[in-house]
Amino acid sequence: MLNLASFHLPENEIDFKAVRAQGPGGQNVNKLATAIQLRFDISASSLPDAVKQRLLMTADSRISNDGVLVIKAQSHRTQERNRAEALERLELLLESVRRAPKARKKTRPSKAAKAKRVDEKKKRGELKKARAKPY
Template sequence: MTIRITARIAIEEDELQEDFLRASGPGGQNVNKLETAVQLRFDAMASPNLPTTMKERLVALAGRRITKDGVLVITAQRHRTRERNREDALERLVALLREAATPPPPPRRATKPTRAAKARRVDEKTRRGATKRLRSTRPDD
């Protein structure tokens, strides 16, 4: 089965590896008995479906969630059921990949203020100064 990331990019489900482990936190007796937490692994660097630029952005976005080998690891244990944790991990993976797929905004070009903008700024400063001068409590000379 294919997982759609964008209109052009999709990953195959067999590229994902799921491991189940015991979740920490609340859950009563289930915490000690059942393996409800999901650890989803996706080898991003070996994936043939991701463009190189997207892989670079993914490494920057993932931070500590990506290993030195380029394997993205997402652990989900928010929910009490294994199925819901699987869905949560997959949703988080898709969200991260979509964020990596969007290109960065173009760099900002520095511009100088116009002459009119400079004049407006000076006029406003003069008006503010006059207002503050009128507020002073010193007697007139």
């Protein structure tokens, strides 16, 4: 059982796969599979339905069309540290969608605010008129 951002996820819901890292790193990168690919099936998870919907609605390129989140961590030299980093990224993503965003209340400008805006526009227009060359 993993405790991620106030969610308790069973370990069997998160799939880890060791893959070879990309980029510079010499022999270590070329011969060892130190990068970790974390796969998390959102729709099959035990997350609350509201959280699943918010997670699927995010415009995150790491979420496939099938609803599977794929996080690749490869910045460290060991699998353990990359695994911890991948879990940390998952936790940050889950924390960002944990609460529903506040609904925006429609408001209208007051009469005083409208009058102030019109007065400022008139003053600005007068200033520009004063700059014009007389004929």
